[in-house]
Amino acid sequence: MEDYYLVVSLIVIATLCWMAGVVKVVLALTTLCVALSLAQDSGSRKDMASDRLVWTAYVLSRDGSVADIPRRRHFDPLLDLDPVGVMHYWGYPGERHWVETDDGYVLGVHRLPGPRRGAQDADADPNDVDSDDADKEDVDPERPARKAGRPAVILAHPLLSSSAEWLVTGPGNALAFLLADAGYDVWLFNVRGNTFSVNHTTLSVNDAAFWDFTFHEHALHDMPAMIKYVVRETGQQTIQYVGFSMGTTIMFIMASERPDVAKHISLFTALGPVAALSHSRSRTFRALTQLSPMLVRVSRLFGVHRFLPSSSAIKAAGEYFCADGCLTQPLCTGLIAALSGRNDAQMNTTMLPYAIARTPSGTSFKNIDHFSQVLRRGFQAYDHGTVENRRRYGQDSPPKYNVSNMRVPIRLHYGLNDHLADYKDTEALCPRLPNVLSCEPVADPLWTHLDFVWARDAPNLVYSKIIAGMEEFRTVA
Numbered sequence: 001m002e003d004y005y006l007v008v009s010l011i012v013i014a015t016l017c018w019m020a021g022v023v024k025v026v027l028a029l030t031t032l033c034v035a036l037s038l039a040q041d042s043g044s045r046k047d048m049a050s051d052r053l054v055w056t057a058y059v060l061s062r063d064g065s066v067a068d069i070p071r072r073r074h075f076d077p078l079l080d081l082d083p084v085g086v087m088h089y090w091g092y093p094g095e096r097h098w099v100e101t102d103d104g105y106v107l108g109v110h111r112l113p114g115p116r117r118g119a120q121d122a123d124a125d126p127n128d129v130d131s132d133d134a135d136k137e138d139v140d141p142e143r144p145a146r147k148a149g150r151p152a153v154i155l156a157h158p159l160l161s162s163s164a165e166w167l168v169t170g171p172g173n174a175l176a177f178l179l180a181d182a183g184y185d186v187w188l189f190n191v192r193g194n195t196f197s198v199n200h201t202t203l204s205v206n207d208a209a210f211w212d213f214t215f216h217e218h219a220l221h222d223m224p225a226m227i228k229y230v231v232r233e234t235g236q237q238t239i240q241y242v243g244f245s246m247g248t249t250i251m252f253i254m255a256s257e258r259p260d261v262a263k264h265i266s267l268f269t270a271l272g273p274v275a276a277l278s279h280s281r282s283r284t285f286r287a288l289t290q291l292s293p294m295l296v297r298v299s300r301l302f303g304v305h306r307f308l309p310s311s312s313a314i315k316a317a318g319e320y321f322c323a324d325g326c327l328t329q330p331l332c333t334g335l336i337a338a339l340s341g342r343n344d345a346q347m348n349t350t351m352l353p354y355a356i357a358r359t360p361s362g363t364s365f366k367n368i369d370h371f372s373q374v375l376r377r378g379f380q381a382y383d384h385g386t387v388e389n390r391r392r393y394g395q396d397s398p399p400k401y402n403v404s405n406m407r408v409p410i411r412l413h414y415g416l417n418d419h420l421a422d423y424k425d426t427e428a429l430c431p432r433l434p435n436v437l438s439c440e441p442v443a444d445p446l447w448t449h450l451d452f453v454w455a456r457d458a459p460n461l462v463y464s465k466i467i468a469g470m471e472e473f474r475t476v477a
């Protein structure tokens with residue numbers, strides 16, 4: 001019944017935070033900490049996911065006022081920085097860019113153009129200074145970004161996440177920093193609707209129409225705009241791409257349907273690839289699929305379209321409940337295990353508050369529903385029901401995505417204990433892809449989904465391989 005306690009407590013926290021001042025919250029939290037640690041039955045702990053968990057997520061999405069509680073504890077200044085702030089905090093250059101899609105969304109894109117300031121920079125050319133303007137508010141004056149020079153790579157984040165995911169474990173550990181250290185010009189993508197991409201030329205985030213998208217639109221509008229922007233900005237005709245989870249889904253679709261844009265991708269590195277979910281063991285995710293059609297209907301009724309936006313309630317919960325030394329920390333790790341698989345040896349609990357401060361990052365209810373459809377019916381466009389399907393697609397059922405169409409060379413890395421992107425799905429996918437360079441499980445047999453970004457040994461077990469695999473495609477063309 002642990003999940004029951006969890007849900008009740010989350011609802012209580014949300015309500016209290018919303019209603020009350022900090023003293024009451026702290027008192028209540030202390031009580032809850034004790035209650036929850038009693039409820040914790042570590043002997044028989046299994047996946048704690050359940051439909052109730054999903055409902056909690058729903059409640060957190062619904063109540064806008066929850067998003068407004070100030071966080072007082074000042075756990076660490078890093079928690080409040082956006083990705084570019086984090087780059088600067090660690091002494092790296094960083095830039096903010098805005099990328100407009102053909103349907104009017106304005107995506108917030110973050111660029112980590114090179115290694116730490118002052119670090120030995122082999123291919124630096126002091127004369128090659130890029131003085132062109134754009135709207136880069138944060139260009140470091142001492143070290144202007146250069147056109148071309150470093151090979152560009154786009155990193156694409158998973159569902160409910162953002163560009164911040166690639167930085168969270170810090171320099172020396174996080175993939176974005178390692179790539180920058182290895183001499184790459186790293187572009188961190190943000191899909192429409194997440195924390196950093198809520199602008200639109202005509203729509204407001206309060207419009208239902210703003211939230212009428214799924215990963216299909218990420219693949220066919222957001223990513224092409226991003227790729228064209230990076231090509232234009234760097235002058236490089238071919239760039240590399242690393243996707244994780246939904247970040248791979250986006251490229252699978254884009255590369256199958258838009259060969260004209262995919263020709264700019266020299267290598268696609270896929271982590272925890274998702275192009276089918278039929279073997280997904282994640283109970284949280286399965287519960288979500290059961291409920292998502294109803295959630296979509298209820299959310300329409302109440303005019304709520306944004307699913308699990310970043311909120312200070314969740315940030316605060318991360319600080320209060322998941323930090324080292326809190327009795328409730330096992331609940332946090334239990335939740336993560338329920339979603340992605342369990343691998344205690346790789347879990348760095350110290351990092352949890354930082355990770356949770358940045359995830360979830362918001363998406364549309366419709367996107368969640370589309371993933372549910374993929375789980376139940378296979379890798380295909382969103383099913384709107386027969387009438388609307390006929391209007392949109394000219395046929396009764398939605399068209400299937402055909403990954404056999406993609407020509408981009410691809411390296412896949414997957415986890416044998418990944419409960420979301422199950423290895424059986426990946427092993428079935430690889431033979432269908434025409435241009436696979438490698439399709440390998442991570443050496444740790446307990447490797448889970450989130451281990452790709454959070455694990456202690458991700459740099460040794462995965463990132464070193466990624467970077468080695470990228471080397472042969474490292475050309476500046």
Ligand SMILES: *[C@@H]1O[C@H](CO)[C@@H](O)[C@H](O)[C@H]1NC(C)=O
Nearest residue numbers: 098099106108135198199200
């Ligand atoms: C996008 O929205 C954010 C927050 O509302 C704002 O600070 C930013 O200037 C906007 N950017 C553009 C290009 O509209």
Ligand SMILES: *[C@@H]1O[C@H](CO)[C@@H](O)[C@H](O)[C@H]1NC(C)=O
Nearest residue numbers: 169170173348350351354456
């Ligand atoms: C664990 O996380 C903390 C906080 O982010 C970090 O300082 C530490 O280096 C990490 N440990 C490992 C082994 O990655």
Ligand SMILES: *[C@@H]1O[C@H](CO)[C@@H](O)[C@H](O)[C@H]1NC(C)=O
Nearest residue numbers: 400401402403404405406434
């Ligand atoms: C998928 O694409 C491949 C290669 O382009 C083609 O041979 C195959 O018939 C397609 N499959 C379907 C179901 O359309």
